[in-house]
Amino acid sequence: MESRKDDTHRMVTVTINGEMRQGLAEPRKLLAYFIRETLGLTGTHVGCDTTSCGACTVLLDNEPVKSCTVLAVQADHHQIDTVEGLETDNVLHPLQQAFWDNHGLQCGFCTPGMLMTSVALLQKNPHPSESEIRHAISGNLCRCTGYVNIVKAITDASHKMQQEPAEV
Amino acid sequence: MAMEATETRPLGKSIKRKEDPRLVRGQGRYLDDIMLPGMLYMALARSPYAHARIKGIRLDQAYQVLGVKAILTGADLEKMNLSWMPTLAGDRQMVLATGKVLFQYQEVAAVVAETRAAAEDAVQLIEVDYEPLTPVVDPFVALKAGAPLLREDRAQKDNHIFHWEVGDRKATDDALASSPVVVKEFIRMPRVHPAPVEPCGCIADYQKSTGKLTWYVTSQAPHAHRTVLALVSGLPEHMIHVISPDIGGGFGNKVPVYPGYVCSVVMSLQLGRPVKWVETRTENIATTNFARDYHMTAEIGATPDGVVMALKVATIADHGAFDAAADPSKFPAGLFSIVTGSYDFPVAFAEVDGVYTNKAPGGVAYRCSFRVTEASYLIERVINTLALRLNLDPAEIRRRNFIRPEQFPYQSPLGWTYDSGNYRATLNEALNLLDYEQMRKQQAERRAHGELVGIGLSTFTEIVGAGPSNTFDILGIKMFDSCEIRIHPTGKAIARLGTRHQGQGHETTFAQVIADELGLTTADVLIEEGDTDTAPYGLGTYASRSTPTAGGAAALAARRIRQKATQIAAHLLEVAPEDVEWNGEKFAAKGLQSRAVGMSEVALAAYTNLPEGMEPGLEATYYYDPPNLTFPNGAYVAMVSIDRGTGEVKVERFIAVDDCGTVINPMVVDGQVHGGLTEGFGIAFMQEIAYDEDGNNLAPNFMEYLVPTAVEAPHWETGRTVTPSPHHPIGAKGVGESPNVGSPAAFVNAVVDALSPYGVTNVEIPLFPWKVWNVLKEHGLTE
Ligand code: FES
Ligand code: FES
Numbered sequence: 048m049e050s051r052k053d054d055t056h057r058m059v060t061v062t063i064n065g066e067m068r069q070g071l072a073e074p075r076k077l078l079a080y081f082i083r084e085t086l087g088l089t090g091t092h093v094g095c096d097t098t099s100c101g102a103c104t105v106l107l108d109n110e111p112v113k114s115c116t117v118l119a120v121q122a123d124h125h126q127i128d129t130v131e132g133l134e135t136d137n138v139l140h141p142l143q144q145a146f147w148d149n150h151g152l153q154c155g156f157c158t159p160g161m162l163m164t165s166v167a168l169l170q171k172n173p174h175p176s177e178s179e180i181r182h183a184i185s186g187n188l189c190r191c192t193g194y195v196n197i198v199k200a201i202t203d204a205s206h207k208m209q210q211e212p213a214e215v
Numbered sequence: 216m217a218m219e220a221t222e223t224r225p226l227g228k229s230i231k232r233k234e235d236p237r238l239v240r241g242q243g244r245y246l247d248d249i250m251l252p253g254m255l256y257m258a259l260a261r262s263p264y265a266h267a268r269i270k271g272i273r274l275d276q277a278y279q280v281l282g283v284k285a286i287l288t289g290a291d292l293e294k295m296n297l298s299w300m301p302t303l304a305g306d307r308q309m310v311l312a313t314g315k316v317l318f319q320y321q322e323v324a325a326v327v328a329e330t331r332a333a334a335e336d337a338v339q340l341i342e343v344d345y346e347p348l349t350p351v352v353d354p355f356v357a358l359k360a361g362a363p364l365l366r367e368d369r370a371q372k373d374n375h376i377f378h379w380e381v382g383d384r385k386a387t388d389d390a391l392a393s394s395p396v397v398v399k400e401f402i403r404m405p406r407v408h409p410a411p412v413e414p415c416g417c418i419a420d421y422q423k424s425t426g427k428l429t430w431y432v433t434s435q436a437p438h439a440h441r442t443v444l445a446l447v448s449g450l451p452e453h454m455i456h457v458i459s460p461d462i463g464g465g466f467g468n469k470v471p472v473y474p475g476y477v478c479s480v481v482m483s484l485q486l487g488r489p490v491k492w493v494e495t496r497t498e499n500i501a502t503t504n505f506a507r508d509y510h511m512t513a514e515i516g517a518t519p520d521g522v523v524m525a526l527k528v529a530t531i532a533d534h535g536a537f538d539a540a541a542d543p544s545k546f547p548a549g550l551f552s553i554v555t556g557s558y559d560f561p562v563a564f565a566e567v568d569g570v571y572t573n574k575a576p577g578g579v580a581y582r583c584s585f586r587v588t589e590a591s592y593l594i595e596r597v598i599n600t601l602a603l604r605l606n607l608d609p610a611e612i613r614r615r616n617f618i619r620p621e622q623f624p625y626q627s628p629l630g631w632t633y634d635s636g637n638y639r640a641t642l643n644e645a646l647n648l649l650d651y652e653q654m655r656k657q658q659a660e661r662r663a664h665g666e667l668v669g670i671g672l673s674t675f676t677e678i679v680g681a682g683p684s685n686t687f688d689i690l691g692i693k694m695f696d697s698c699e700i701r702i703h704p705t706g707k708a709i710a711r712l713g714t715r716h717q718g719q720g721h722e723t724t725f726a727q728v729i730a731d732e733l734g735l736t737t738a739d740v741l742i743e744e745g746d747t748d749t750a751p752y753g754l755g756t757y758a759s760r761s762t763p764t765a766g767g768a769a770a771l772a773a774r775r776i777r778q779k780a781t782q783i784a785a786h787l788l789e790v791a792p793e794d795v796e797w798n799g800e801k802f803a804a805k806g807l808q809s810r811a812v813g814m815s816e817v818a819l820a821a822y823t824n825l826p827e828g829m830e831p832g833l834e835a836t837y838y839y840d841p842p843n844l845t846f847p848n849g850a851y852v853a854m855v856s857i858d859r860g861t862g863e864v865k866v867e868r869f870i871a872v873d874d875c876g877t878v879i880n881p882m883v884v885d886g887q888v889h890g891g892l893t894e895g896f897g898i899a900f901m902q903e904i905a906y907d908e909d910g911n912n913l914a915p916n917f918m919e920y921l922v923p924t925a926v927e928a929p930h931w932e933t934g935r936t937v938t939p940s941p942h943h944p945i946g947a948k949g950v951g952e953s954p955n956v957g958s959p960a961a962f963v964n965a966v967v968d969a970l971s972p973y974g975v976t977n978v979e980i981p982l983f984p985w986k987v988w989n990v991l992k993e994h995g996l997t998e
Contacts, residue, residue: 073332080331089248090241092463094412095496099917102412130241143239147231148217150886154718155238156245156413156463181925188917190412190464191718193889194925 059123063088064132072119078112079103081119082129090130090159094188101187104160105129111167113186130159133166142166142204151200153191161187165201174205217882220723220738223800226731226945229882233737234722243461246416246433247493254418255284257479257492258334260324260341261502262316265352265573265910266365267345269312269323276340277326282333284486286341287325287478289313299368300447300477303470303689304547306376306538307368308576310474315348317365317536318575319912320501325478327490350573350910354510354533357570365536365571376538376569381552382629387564390525394516398600400977404589406508406533406574406904407897408500409581410922411717413463415503416493417476419483427454428483432476434459434745435469435715436755439689441747443472448480459745465717466894467579470541470757471504501915504541505574505904506581508533509589513554513597521605521612528554528565528593537576538569541757542585543687543694549585552629553678556594557638557848558616563628573910582894582955584679584758591675595960599671599967600976608655609672609964610646614639617674624941631678633846634940634948636874641936642674645850645872648934654854654868662972667857667996669969672850673961679949680763680845689754695840696764697751698772700729702833704822706815708733708740710772713753714765715745719951720883721761725769727879728945732773733780734800734814751836759847759949762879763940768839770944775835780817783833786826787812845940845948849873851961857969859997862988864900864966871958872934876948881935884950889931891954897923898955899962903981970994 056071063086070085082091082105093115094102103115106128133140142165145151152158161184168175168183175183180201181194189197217231237243274286289311292298299307312323324341328334351357351365357374365374391397417432428450434440437459445452462469479492494503509530516525532548534540542549548567555563580586602612617638618625625633645651654670661668684693697713710729714721726740733740744750753765777797784802785792794805803811821833854868871888878884901921905913914920939946959980966978966987973994979986991997 075332083248084250088241089245090243092245092413093247094414094463095917097496097916097918100412100496130239134240139236139239146239147235150217150232150882152235152238152718153720153886153890154411154413154462154464155234155243156411158238159241162239181928185924185926188412188922188924190410190466190894190922191890192886193891193893193931194928195889195931196886198925 057120059119061122061125061127063127064129074118074120076119077115078117078119078122079114082114088129088131092156092159094156099188101164102157102160104163104187106163106167111164130162133162141207142201145200145204145207149196149200149203151192151197157187157189161189161197169205169208173209221736223736224731225727225737227878228880230723230727230737230880232720232723233726234720245413245461245463246431249418249431249460251418251420251489254489254491255327255329255486256331256334257325257327257482257490258338259322259475260326260338262312262319262321262323264316264345264347265319265350266317266348268315268348270344270346272324273342276342277337280328280333280337280340282329283337284327284329285482287311287481292481297447297477297481300472302537302539304538304540304542305544308537308539310477318573319910320498320575322474325482327482327486352572352574352906352908352910354531354570354572357572365573374571376534376571377547378566378568379547380566382564383562384564386562387525387527390562391514391516391527394524395519396517396604397514398597398604399512399514400597400600402511402513402593402596403979404507404509404592405980406505407581407902408505408904408920409466409468409579410500410920411464411466411468414494414496414499415469415473417479418489418491419480420489421483421487423487427456428480429456429458430480431458431460433462433469435465435717435757437715437745437747438713438752439692439754440472442692443690444480447477457747459715462715462717466582467506467757468503469717470579471539473503496917497915500904500920501912502575504539504577504579505535506578507589508578511589511593513593515597515601517601521601521607521615523558523560523616526555526560526563530567532567532569533572533574534569534578535572535574535576539576541579543681543689544691545686546585549580549587550678551586551590553587553631553676554590554594555627555629556591557618557674557676558598559618560628565629574906580758582891582952584677584681584952587677588956591956592960595673595675596963599964603971603976610642610651613642613672613674632843633676634843634942635938636676636846636848637936637938638674638848641848641872641874642850644934644936645852645870648872649852649868649870667859667969669855669965669967671853671961671963671965671968673957673964674850675957676846676848677953677956678844678846679759679952680841681758681760682844683842684840692754694754695838696753696768697836697838698765698768699751699836700772700776700834702776702814702818702821704819706739706818708735709743710740710769711743711750712765712769713751714756714761716756716761719756719761719887720880724879724883725766728766728769729773732770733776759952762947762949763845763943764839764841766947767841767944768837771839772835772837775837776833779833780814782826782829783817783820784812787816787820842942845876845943847873847875847948847950847953849953849957851957853961853965855962855965855969857966857987859991862984862991864982864987866896866929866962869929870932870934871954872936873950873953874936874938875950875953876938876940876943877946878935878937879947885933887951888933888954891952892931892958893923893928894955895958896928896962899959899980900982901927
């Protein structure tokens with residue numbers, strides 16, 4: 048969306064969902080808006096301005112971060128994963144499938160961030176307990192589901208991923 | 216286990232949602248995801264004061280910012296006669312302030328620029344010269360003689376907005392005077408905000424060449440918004456196309472029209488380019504409509520054995536700077552008159568006085584059918600006080616007073632006709648699921664060990680599905696809803712409704728209703744909502760009205776299709792139409808079930824092989840004007856323990872047994888209940904929009920306005936009884952709001968129960984640990 052090229056802008060190069068992409072960004076531009084507006088990947092959402100809601104969660108070098116609290120220029124030459132990269136060959140990621148199977152979403156606005164946090168959780172801890180899951184997603188607000196089915200979905204995915212280890 | 220959308224006879228089955236495959240891929244299309252060529256961004260300058268006179272506004276600095284296209288102030292709007300707009304409550308609200316500001320964060324100017332950042336930069340450089348005035352924050356103070364006058368624009372020179380009353384005051388006073396037992400309680404339901412994760416926003420896209428305005432907006436009521444916009448802007452209504460895309464939660468927040476919407480439309484009309492405005496979280500919480508802020512006093516008169524004789528309620532309703540409630544026109548206090556709840560009061564009287572204060576305007580029905588949460592909370596709390604006074608178990612006091620099954624349809628003393636219910640059965644189901652007696656035993660044992668353990672009940676009755684056209688309208692528009700179904704030649708269908716879901720699952724549940732009526736599968740029926748150029752007129756999704764109204768329309772439109780289809784089937788089966796019978800999946804020749812045709816054969820024939828003289832095609836539209844509202848009910852039980860050291864309340868168990876009539880999709884209903892309970896939990900324990908005495912909003916973001924995370928949210932258990940609505944086409948009542956309406960009282964009653972041995976009968980929400988700790992301290996229960 049940046050229409051002007053001047054010395055206030057920097058070229059930012061990222062590997063996002065395995066693909067190298069470039070875009071111009073003002074140094075103050077937040078990574079969330081760089082992903083959404085410059086790179087056109089709108090699955091990453093913005094729900095607050097105080098790093099509270101987690102709707103903007105992406106993986107930055109495999110660590111979950113709130114992309115509204117990272118500057119685009121800080122992500123220069125780093126690796127980013129967003130919800131759009133979860134599916135492989137038209138097959139949903141086990142977490143995406145489990146959210147669907149267990150009614151783990153309603154409006155779906157928190158879902159991409161919730162999924163990315165969950166991906167990171169299961170990478171580190173493949174068999175989380177209910178309490179571990181609840182703590183892991185406590186930076187992701189959901190106003191619709193009451194979390195019960197999200198917890199169920201993550202548990203379900205963790206079981207299925209044990210049975211057939213999937214690529215993330 | 217959830218089932219696939221290809222199931223036959225889907226009504227009542229847990230069909231997996233059709234909306235999810237796109238949403239889990241991040242392919243939902245929410246408002247802020249829409250980016251149009253040449254789109255500009257708008258940001259708003261807002262008042263730092265709660266009450267101040269505007270002496271001047273300087274824009275020259277702001278105009279210096281590179282990329283700024285235009286700046287709008289109240290003075291500009293005044294010239295267009297647009298500086299005020301009507302609210303849904305029949306009051307008016309400033310679009311951009313002129314003369315003075317009336318609440319902190321009030322809209323003062325709008326900047327449109329090439330980028331979001333430039334618009335925000337310019338907002339910072341707008342200089343407004345304010346002369347601070349005395350703010351009025353407390354609604355009781357606002358009513359006092361000599362209180363500063365807030366709304367100088369009105370003919371009436373005080374801060375009183377309306378007085379509304381219902382019931383028989385004299386008979387109620389007499390009954391109270393002669394009641395052997397009277398309990399009285401002051402109950403405050405504080406100001407809260409629905410705060411969906413997606414904030415509000417819009418894009419106004421006016422094409423000068425065609426004269427058409429396309430307005431993308433986070434709207435729970437797109438048709439109503441089109442009409443309001445036509446009335447406000449003077450644009451012809453057919454030249455306004457409202458598109459409400461995927462919505463990231465609404466809960467009532469996305470029902471009203473907001474000043475930012477009007478400004479973006481004005482800007483697009485002037486500039487001929489698309490103008491996007493998306494509010495920040497702070498703007499969302501601090502300016503778009505709040506809910507509650509009801510200050511209620513209730514008195515119950517009863518016999519010595521706890522049979523209720525009368526209910527009297529007086530309420531002060533704080534509406535903030537403008538009465539921007541989204542209530543039906545004849546109901547300035549919404550459906551608060553459901554306050555007699557599930558109990559057979561012989562007489563009752565309720566009055567509500569609306570008041571202006573220097574706070575953000577409202578209030579909306581936050582996951583609630585117009586003030587029903589306030590009413591339910593009040594009666595469920597005060598009936599608890601009565602049980603305490605009489606030393607009766609809270610289950611027993613309810614049993615003694617429930618409206619009995621044989622009394623339905625039940626005429627309430629405040630004017631409603633309850634459709635159906637079996638309150639005792641619903642309560643028994645909850646008590647059995649929990650083993651209530653065992654729970655009470657455990658409580659006694661733990662108490663003996665010094666633990667603070669409480670059990671709280673709430674057996675509420677809701678009133679939803681507004682509503683019948685003889686009583687319900689918004690700005691004069693009757694509150695029916697609609698559905699249009701088209702069956703394509705290959706037997707697949709598209710249906711469009713006047714409602715707009717925000718996560719409730721309509722794309723699945725309405726498809727189930729229609730598929731079930733037509734012998735199709737959920738997969739065969741595509742549901743579309745939110746586009747006013749294609750969908751039939753309807754009043755939208757809030758107040759749990761979609762299933763009672765549009766759900767009825769969907770079933771009846773499908774039955775209209777079936778009528779014509781019967782004629783075509785007769786032609787195909789070569790029998791007379793009266794010899795065709797619908798067996799639930801197909802049209803069969805009477806007495807000859809083997810000769811049958813399904814909807815796909817009939818659909819093909821509707822376009823290829825019609826009976827002589829019949830009009831081609833197979834489609835129907837139904838505008839459903841419900842004959843009555845629906846009255847879902849529930850029995851909720853909470854068990855809590857209180858930490859003496861910190862005052863923290865732990866919800867150990869919670870069961871919600873709901874009766875929402877016929878269940879379309881049990882999985883979706885449970886999901887709605889989980890979500891509503893979590894919001895009810897937030898309201899009881901965490902959420903409050905408080906103001907300081909200068910009118911500063913103390914919780915304008917998610918750091919201070921606390922909504923439950925997965926860590927605080929309890930684990931929920933659910934159950935169900937089914938008492939269909941006798942007048943609804945499929946017997947459904949609606950459920951989205953019951954858990955939010957019913958649960959706060961259960962939590963609070965549980966906390967009171969834990970503390971009642973020490974003389975506590977009332978505690979004020981939200982029950983922050985520090986507040987509970989203060990109560991413990993006061994009663995010598997903590998160090
Ligand atoms: S948008 Fe990043 S945490 Fe809310
Ligand atoms: S599904 Fe709506 S916020 Fe989580």
